[in-house]
Amino acid sequence: MFSKKCVKCSSDLKWKTILKAVTISTGYKFECDYCKAKYSVGYISRLILMVSMLLPITIFQKYTDSIFGGWTLVVWFIWAIILNLIAPFWVSIRLEEK
Numbered sequence: 001m002f003s004k005k006c007v008k009c010s011s012d013l014k015w016k017t018i019l020k021a022v023t024i025s026t027g028y029k030f031e032c033d034y035c036k037a038k039y040s041v042g043y044i045s046r047l048i049l050m051v052s053m054l055l056p057i058t059i060f061q062k063y064t065d066s067i068f069g070g071w072t073l074v075v076w077f078i079w080a081i082i083l084n085l086i087a088p089f090w091v092s093i094r095l096e097e098k
């Protein structure tokens with residue numbers, strides 16, 4: 001299902017590795033677990049991810065508040081987690097080194 005491959009060694013890039021890149025790492029960078037090739041997450045993907053995370057607490061807050069009431073923050077938190085969990089499946093990655 002998840003078929004992002006390292007362009008250098010053709011091994012599968014792990015979901016967990018990319019997940020770390022979009023969450024806890026600084027600068028959205030990660031390395032291939034096998035050959036240590038350096039990658040970064042594409043700018044457009046970062047932007048889409050950030051905008052999707054912020055939409056519910058900015059533009060749609062009016063609606064989320066009326067639907068979820070006091071639970072808005074909790075729902076937003078879960079929403080942000082889900083977005084991050086599925087991010088490795090669609091973000092574009094690029095090789096850092098030549």
Ligand SMILES: [Zn+2]
Nearest residue numbers: 006009032035
């Ligand atoms: Zn590799």
